[in-house]
Amino acid sequence: MENRKITLTVDGLKKLEDELEYLKTKKRKEVSEKIKVALGFGDLSENSEYDEAKNEQAQVEIRINELENMLKNVTVIDAEDIDRTKVGIGTKVKILDVEFDEADWYTVVGSTEADPTREEEKTISNECPLFMAIKGKGVGETAQIDTPDGPVTYKILAIE
Incomplete structure (x- = not known):
């Protein structure tokens, strides 16, 4: 994602921060558990559960990266202004x-x-x-x- 300025309201900023916190603290753990369970099924070459879990892990990491980049470039609109x-x-x-x-x-x-x-x-x-x-x-x-x-x-x- 390019590093363009993103304009948010205070509520919008909070929603992005909450989503980032959820992905980092809860969703990462959930996906990690899915990977562990899928590894228990054996042969990775034909393990669709493992492939799905790894794809989900990649999507979570992409979204975390997007959110972190957005939050670095945010301009918050102050209600008083x-x-x-x-x-x-x-x-x-x-x-x-x-x-x-x-x-x-x-x-x-x-x-x-x-x-x-x-x-x-x-x-x-x-x-x-x-x-x-x-x-x-x-x-x-x-x-x-x-x-x-x-x-x-x-x-x-x-x-x-």
Whole structure:
């Protein structure tokens, strides 16, 4: 993974740190036990359990490496530094899709922690086209995004 700066909220940072801790303290031990058990089955040339455990071990180590690299290059958005009069990283924004007259709340986060499919709290990335269109705008302002089906207009209803 390249060493580019990663923007996170405090919650996003905690989630990554918690995942890294879990992988290092629990998951490594679980995989190590799987390898030990699989070694007990004998001949490694036809031991699918051993192969699976070694593959899982490799995946865990790759993820640990990714997380460590991310955490070395992280910029944390401090809630007290967020300008709540304009859309930016760390703000919660209510956006209206003008054509369909549908509004939804989104929290703007760094690309690493974005997950627009989460129903309980929707997030959008600071790198997505929607954010790029509404970035820096205030309540009552509109933005337009060109899509394959034509332009879509959004209106900022509220910012928290």
